[in-house]
Amino acid sequence: MSLSTDQPQGLKSCGFNECLDILRELPVFSGVPLDVIKVLAYLSGRETFDAGEALCEQGEALDRCFYVLSGEVAMDRRIGDCAVTLPRRGPGQFFGGLGLLAPAKALFSVHAVADAECLVLTKEKFQKTAERFPDVWPKILGNVVGHVFRWEEAFLAAHAKECAETGEMGLSLF
């Protein structure tokens, strides 16, 4: 009898510690106490996606967040018949964080372009944890609001002219 040689990737290292380090560094969880991050890391799972497989589809409920551990993903948004594709993203890419906080539909489709492994945390598990540690909500809300303002500031700086022409108010005055 021989030792198995095709041990899954995730089983080689201690998945939990690695996952904990990743979640701790995510801006959306900044300031969330370590004890809560530990629970979230524990509830997160690894999923593999074959090249071409969808991580999420535009218009579908965005009910989990993803952190790309390996491989490559592409994001695109379909407007009528035309598709807008964003540059490919590799390991370290995180998306879907807002979907954890409230019901939302994905505005983009995300596909694996090369076999990819992701850390996945579902909204259900996140919500169950947040319900039990309600003190995390103001922190997360603060992170989201901070992000919205920073993003918009950068956007306005880059597209000042178009914004003035279209009269678009943006999000920070919501």
Added chain:
Amino acid sequence: MKLRPDIPDVLYKRSLFSWVWTSNLKLQSVLLVIIVVTVAVRVLPLEMQKKIINQAIGLKRLDLLVMYCGYYLACVVAASGLKLAINALQNYIGQESLTDLRKKLYAHILTLPMSFFRKASPGMVVSSLVAEVANTGEFVGQAVAVPVTNLLTLLAFAGYLFYLNPLMALISMALYPIAILVIPALQRRANAANKERVDTGRKLSTMIGETISGIHEIHANASFRLENKRFGAWADKLFKVRVVWNLYKFAIKVSNNFFQNLGPFVLFLVGGYLAINGRFDLGALVAFLSANEKLYDPWKELMDFYQTYQDASVSYDRIMEYFQGDPEFLEEPEEPRPAVALDGAVTARDVVLEVPGGIQLLKGVSLDVNPGEQVALVGFSGSGKSTLALCLCQILKYTAGTAKLSGLDIDAMPKSDIADNVGVVSQHPFIFEGSIKDNLLYSINARREAHGVTGEEGLPSLDEIIAVVQQVGLFADVLRFALNSVFKEGKKEHLVKKVVRVREAYLAGHGESLAGSVEFFDPSRYLYYSSVGENLIFGTPRQPDFEPERLTGNAFFIGFLHDAGLKMLLMQTGAELTSRTVDILKDVPSPDAVFFEQTPIMAEEFETYRDLAGRLGRVRLHKLSAEDERLLLTLALRFTPGIHTIVTLSPILEGLLLSGRAMFADRVATDMPGAVTFFRREDYLYPMTVMDNILFGRVKTTSPKVLDQIQKTIVSLLIEEDMLERILEIGLDFQVGTNGDRLSGGQQQKVAIARAFLKEPPILILDEATSALDNASQTRIQNLLENKWKGRSTVISVVHRLDTIKNFDKVAVMKAGRIVETGSYAELMDKKGMLYELVHGSAPRA
């Protein structure tokens, strides 16, 4: 003359004493009779004492001594027996009344209006029903027995004392008025001191809490002395307050004892004087002393009873005040009659709903819906669309205007008529503990119970249930639950054979394509998605002590672990799993099943392992008790590295486990042949789920897409074997957990929709009923409404997704508590009014 006072029908208006009247009066009468006998039996020994001393001892008559002692003994035995009987009756009466109060209060709470539940905390309702009402029960049990027994005893003893010597009786009782004056005065002071103690204690607690929260600041400023001084001041104050409080308490105790002990002093002094002068005999003096001492007991019991009464009346008043409120609607028709059948017409005229503070949530809404018509209520958030829907099904009560169902005023209809005719699906439906099937039949069973229907009458057939499950898109979920179930050996034998046939067909058709998602039961490989125990046994146990959960108690197996060099390594793994899980979950308040999916510790075992984790920090592994060893091995044997990723399976342990599998098989073959049947492709694997059996392996992923893909291929094979229905029936028995927490939000909503559909009501009210569903499921429900229910049931649907409303007969657009436009989708879009704005608005606000 009417003895019994009028008892109001309304629960919260009833007095505490009314429960004494509605308690078991027959038993209370029996109790009274026993009490009278008891009192007589209590006084008799005193007379016997007198006779023993004066007649038997005084006259040196042995026969009289034996006789009187016999009477004395009989009285003492009888008094004890009767006391037991009194207590038993008192307890029975009290508990019976308590149960009666609990049932009535629960029934009352259920009928209270929604506005009550918005304010009420579930914790308060629970503690009222469970703990606080207990005082009332105790009081009702004692209400007759204690005062009557003790008053009669007091009177009997006092009477006996007067009978013996009126002068001495008066003297010995003269102390009681003094006690009545002194003790309550002391009690008042003690109460005041106690209040100050509580207040000071609270302030001290607040200060400690503040210190802990601000510990950063204290360390940063090294303000230890300052903080110690602050704390010291409060601690000193508490010290003083507690000393004073305790002094008062002791003073009360001492006073009580003093008055009690002063009695004999007076009696000895006066009685002795009278006895010396020959005006009082010795026997009477002894009897007097005994009676005087016994006076204290009923006195004390009466004081305790007064306290019970005080406690009961405080908590009773608080409960009744809290649950004050009348149902807004009739529960059932005043005269019993068969259910009414409505045609489905709904009308509303100038309906207003005003909440306290004069805020109008509905400001005069009018709407006409014909039988079978489907209406979508849309609008901006806060426009009142849900409020309107909830008013039409009596969940909320409108405050002005009229609303009718088939011409009947909703306001005046009993709730049972509404429930018989209206199916309601709310945005956050509630799923109760029980099986999926119990929840699907909840509405139907509620009506059957209300109409006293028993047996199978009125229940849908399995086919009908499955059809609805399919229609609402719950089919795949139910199938998954079924495929994840484990069959007990000897049960469902006909299915077992079919499953093995499906396995072969599956392998032939799909084996290769799913190789990446499934870990097959290969005897030469370590299985990461099977537990350590399963990896070692790798077969079906044929003896009970080889069942997975009993392995740690199986000496043969433990001996094998030891010999294979696995025992310490597995204990080490168990210890790691314990420490990791406890470290992660220790601070999670009331973790539910979801928190235990990724650890081998089960929810109900968590406290045991939390304690064990504490011991692991102090005691070395090899010095643990046998029970702790068992706990660690249990975890290690459940450890499934592919799922429980908090701990890694080391290559050394993996290698040892794999060779252990072969060693175990050899040992069983030589020492315990037949204890385990090793896995073979042609057998059903009883410890495994149906899914594992079909795949002859375990799915490695939790990805819903892969699972769906596997399930789809399985379904067609199940149909071929004509076993789909049986399998689904097993899935319908899936236990959903408390609050349905083993179901996802989407599954819960599907169950709620199916529950309403199964009832086939003439009116369906859907309040954002599909908000938790994915696009495909939403479309499926929408198609169902448009095809199956069109013309059959009136549908009033509060809709948040505007792309689903095109085929509704009518769309009513609401804004700020009013319907601003009504018409077909096309008409309203052409009009370019509010609906147009909603659909094309810059931000989706519906």
